Amino acid sequence: MIKALRGTQDILPPESEQWRYVEEMIRKLCAQYGFQEIRTPHFEKTELFQRGIGETTDVVSKEMYTFTDRGDRSLTLRPENTAAAVRAYLEHKVYADQNVTKWYYIGSMFRYDRPQAGRYREFHQFGVEVLATPSPQADGEIIALAVQLFQTLGLHDLNVFVNSVGCPKCRPVYREKLIAYYEAHQDELCEDCKTRLYKNPLRLLDCKEEACQKLAQDAPEITDYLCEECADHFAATQKLLTAAGIPFTLNPRLVRGLDYYTKTAFEIQYAPLGAQSAICGGGRYDGLVEEIGGPHTPGIGFAVGLERLMLALSMQDLLPEVTAAGDVAIATHGEAASELGFAIAQELRAANFTVDTDLLGRSLKSRLKQVGKTGTKYVIIIGETELADGTVIIRDLAAREQTTLARSEVVGYLQNERERRG
Numbered sequence: 001m002i003k004a005l006r007g008t009q010d011i012l013p014p015e016s017e018q019w020r021y022v023e024e025m026i027r028k029l030c031a032q033y034g035f036q037e038i039r040t041p042h043f044e045k046t047e048l049f050q051r052g053i054g055e056t057t058d059v060v061s062k063e064m065y066t067f068t069d070r071g072d073r074s075l076t077l078r079p080e081n082t083a084a085a086v087r088a089y090l091e092h093k094v095y096a097d098q099n100v101t102k103w104y105y106i107g108s109m110f111r112y113d114r115p116q117a118g119r120y121r122e123f124h125q126f127g128v129e130v131l132a133t134p135s136p137q138a139d140g141e142i143i144a145l146a147v148q149l150f151q152t153l154g155l156h157d158l159n160v161f162v163n164s165v166g167c168p169k170c171r172p173v174y175r176e177k178l179i180a181y182y183e184a185h186q187d188e189l190c191e192d193c194k195t196r197l198y199k200n201p202l203r204l205l206d207c208k209e210e211a212c213q214k215l216a217q218d219a220p221e222i223t224d225y226l227c228e229e230c231a232d233h234f235a236a237t238q239k240l241l242t243a244a245g246i247p248f249t250l251n252p253r254l255v256r257g258l259d260y261y262t263k264t265a266f267e268i269q270y271a272p273l274g275a276q277s278a279i280c281g282g283g284r285y286d287g288l289v290e291e292i293g294g295p296h297t298p299g300i301g302f303a304v305g306l307e308r309l310m311l312a313l314s315m316q317d318l319l320p321e322v323t324a325a326g327d328v329a330i331a332t333h334g335e336a337a338s339e340l341g342f343a344i345a346q347e348l349r350a351a352n353f354t355v356d357t358d359l360l361g362r363s364l365k366s367r368l369k370q371v372g373k374t375g376t377k378y379v380i381i382i383g384e385t386e387l388a389d390g391t392v393i394i395r396d397l398a399a400r401e402q403t404t405l406a407r408s409e410v411v412g413y414l415q416n417e418r419e420r421r422g
């Protein structure tokens with residue numbers, strides 16, 4: 001039997017209905033904050049991610065699904081969507097409107113990572129990107145949006161961690177300090193960190209190995225090395241969060257796995273998810289648009305891992321029970337009645353009712369038994385007598401009442417019932 005690939009998942013009903021519930025919440029909230037949806041391709045030129053995310057990152061060096069297509073081009077399934085959003089922003093010259101751009105997306109991302117709970121090879125992100133404003137208020141607004149999403153869904157016990165990772169002016173100074181600190185402890189580092197030390201020393205702060213974590217405790221902190229502009233920006237962002245009553249924790253050791261970040265970096269974690277506790281990660285990327293070949297354009301965004309969000313919601317029992325129960329089911333006896341039932345179903349669907357017909361040609365008795373289990377509100381019954389009389393029976397399953405009506409009265413009757421019930 002052919003099975004789904006490791007690290008990929010099918011989302012079947014009723015779970016797919018729960019995903020839809022979460023996605024609808026996301027769309028509603030994005031509209032409230034003035035974000036509009038973008039849809040970009042699932043694959044791009046490999047070069048876009050190499051330049052955008054950074055060659056030394058794990059994502060680019062180890063985790064990309066890169067392939068050569070039949071036209072001999074190197075293509076990559078998107079491992080994240082910020083670089084692609086920026087590519088689209090430039091390609092369509094969106095900057096020309098001289099306004100702030102606020103986009104969101106929901107879709108699949110692909111990373112060749114070791115699969116485990118909360119970590120997949122194809123996963124889904126809800127992300128937002130704000131382009132063309134350096135204002136700390138944008139930082140505040142997107143953190144507020146993420147926090148409000150989780151609150152609206154009812155999630156509790158989340159932690160918002162905030163840091164500043166500086167800019168090309170101040171980070172090199174910090175980088176040197178960090179290298180000097182770790183050089184003195186080189187023997188204690190794990191093999192990965194030994195090789196990362198000169199390529200990407202900030203990542204050492206994020207290593208999950210016990211010995212490296214211990215070393216990180218005493219490592220120099222970036223917030224002591226921020227230039228005036230970065231320090232002011234960071235202070236202003238914190239002030240806004242405090243003013244809006246958004247609880248957060250400063251974490252000077254918070255670094256992100258992608259190279260484009262400048263200034264604000266943040267993560268929202270749900271600790272019970274263990275090693276994959278980051279539900280949301282993001283930050284500012286004031287140099288990315290230039291890196292990809294555009295005019296200087298500051299940007300900021302985040303992405304929420306939807307599988308992790310769904311896991312957290314189910315751990316807190318916050319996913320609604322979704323039933324497929326409709327308004328009306330049709331139960332008939334014989335071919336002529338079945339045709340008539342189909343015509344009535346179509347009339348009702350046109351009038352905005354949810355209707356289920358019997359596609360298995362069951363006997364009236366077994367159809368009624370099956371319908372009784374689904375939670376449907378009404379069943380329309382057309383047996384031999386009704387067919388001969390030009391009538392139908394409408395049975396209210398919850399109230400255990402029924403009435404016989406002329407066929408032409410069915411839609412009007414159910415519309416009245418709908419209004420009466422509100």
Ligand code: HAM
Pocket residue numbers: 079080081082111113118119120121123124125127128129257258278279280281282283284285300301302303304305306307308
């Ligand atoms: P990221 O931290 O790489 O950032 O991913 C964001 C979120 O996606 C993570 O916090 C996690 O919830 C989820 N995630 C990442 N990898 C996996 C995986 N293998 N399986 C399941 N979930 C995963 C970005 O992708 C940036 N583009 C975010 C951003 C937008 N920054 C600025 N704008």
